[in-house]
Amino acid sequence: MGKSFDPSLIVNFVPTLIHYLGVTLQILAASVSLGMILGITAAILRVFRIPILNQFVILYISFIRGTPILIQLFLVFYGLPAILLFINIDISRMEALYFVIITYALSNGAHFAEIFRGAIKAVDHGQTEAAYSVGMNNGQSFRRIVLPQAIRIAFPNIANAIIGSLKDTSLAFTIGVMDMMGRGETLIAATAHGLEVYLSLSIIYYAVVLLFEKIFRLYENRINRHQAVNVSAAG
Amino acid sequence: MTIDILFIWTAFKEILKALPTTLFLTILPLFAGFLIGLAVALIRIYKVKYLSGVANGYVSFFRGTPIIMHIMLIYFGLPLLIDQISAKFDWGFQSNSIPISLFVLTALSLSAGAYLSEIFRSGIISVSNGQMEAAYSIGMNTFQAMTRIVLPQAMAQSIPNFTNIFIGFLHTSSIAFIVSQKEITGAANIVASTNLKFLESFIAAGFIYWGLTIMAEGLSFFIEKKATAYNRGGLQ
Amino acid sequence: MIYLKDIRKSFNQQPVLKGINLKVGKGEVVAILGPSGSGKTTLLRCLNFLDKPDEGIVQVGDVQVKTKKATKREILSLRRQSAMVFQHYNLFAHKTVLENVMEGLIVTKKYKKTDAKRESELMLKKVGLEDKHHHYPSQLSGGQQQRVGIARALALNPQVILFDEPTSALDPELVGEVLSVIKTIAQEGITMVIVTHEMSFAREVSDRVLFMDGGVIVEEGSPLEIFNAPKEERTRQFLNRISRDIPIPYLEEKAN
């Protein structure tokens, strides 16, 4: 299998690999942004039970939640060109990176939709009634009162989903994307030091995850700062 | 490239043969992870000296890195370790006689342990302090209070989380195909490349996973209803 | 039956009990009164080591524990001398009414299941819940839950039963049913320590009243002494404040 373990190689590998972190973050940023649009739209279609579209969204979410991200990746990679060929669009030469972004956007969209739907439902109905009582219409009450509170409720779960998605990007190399993992594979091919490569990759992923967690926690405290702290009396 | 609908069914039947491997790679790690997770959760809750630091690091690292890393680290690392120990003690034992699936199982068990420990921990914490105190007040010791009063409630409340973990690990087992395991995704890959029908094969695999997921959700819903019957009050 | 010597307890350097000395005889019913935060609950919880005192000696029944050297085994046997009825009931949420009462008998008293069942049914009858055996706590009213709590404590046949404001979480119309159950068992000669804000109940049920304030027992005496002729200014103020809604003629009539 590999050669004997040489920890000093990690010092060399980490800088080489971190060079490709940008690709990983690019996938994440694009797929989270697109997923957010998709997720909010899908959640609204679900909450307001828009006929047909609601059923379609249910099917979409069920499918994404029902299949591994790897399978989704392969389905988009092999399926999208086939479908688009029907309408005479040839994307068979499109870069693998875009297939990855599309897959992860679809996946994130479904997860975000479920989180947003739960959060919208969790907002107390009294809030909507209060909004009506000061003369707001449906749309105003949703946009100005319900949605901001729902986003706050949803935030911790969204943050978790984003971190999950970051970890999932480690599978993009299976369709040939040259991100950290892809570069890691080539390093192994060149040096036969698999363990050191994966240790280096683990260190980078772990550091980025910890950093994201930290940022999300700070941000969460910020958006919750106007929330009263529950002081419970000792009895 | 056109889609051969009929081949999806052919592929489906072929890939389904790999179902036992997928279930094996899902259930065994969850079972081991259950034990690891419970032990780790208790160590962290009771802040056991020295061990709780290790436990915290373990959970943080395994939850903070992609599962493919765990598989690869064990796949590359464990043989080196075993060969070194083997050479030192003259066992004449070679790591390449160990099937790869064992490394995958080890890695997935460690991942599952980390995720499950968090579920146990939040489940145990969510059972109110008053339950423990009431158990003490009727003369139970900590072990009795834990096993008879707190854990049963914690487990019942955690069923939805267990379902998510089960589904998560069912899907995660697909990663094993990267180290040539012939579970559903691996089988789909083989069917795909021998027949050069990639899309059809992965559609078939997708249906299998989807079906399994829906069945797991249904089962969990049913069990949860039974297990938390005590929580649905009539009055108050 | 109960003997406390110089019990001290602080939370975060804040002294909550500042040297409590107390003796309670067999069969005695002691009511503890006092303003919020005076340490009543803490004192009760020190009696079964749900809170561990910082200093002092706790004895219940034949079991004496010196706080400084308390071992797990000692604490367990101390706890087995008493039973507690909680303000918020704390019934085992995953067990039925009958199972709640049986649990202590099976686990700590090592009863056989059938014996535990027979005994528990008897206790539930005593608190008037013979028709609710297979309900879960979440399916009962607060008053019913608290009566299960009392049955659970009673079943253990403890040396002492500790009550921490057993009715203060209840709606007013449910208070009566619980108090009358407690009164009945008080008459059976079980030693009881009751923290309560129900003055007329304390007066009726107790043999002795303790008034606590600021972590010390300010005054103690018979209900008559405490309610009619409190010696301490602090006691008088507290009673004035709290008994405004108890008609004075009623108190006077009782006194005579």
Ligand SMILES: Nc1ncnc2c1ncn2[C@@H]1O[C@H](COP(=O)(O)OP(=O)(O)OP(=O)(O)O)[C@@H](O)[C@H]1O
């Ligand atoms: N676990 C704890 N941690 C910190 N402080 C505590 C704790 N338990 C009680 N205290 C403090 O100890 C003091 C006494 O509390 P205790 O609950 O004994 O009062 P109490 O007399 O029962 O009051 P109430 O009538 O409101 O129930 C209070 O100031 C309370 O804040």
Ligand SMILES: [Mg+2]
């Ligand atoms: Mg109290």
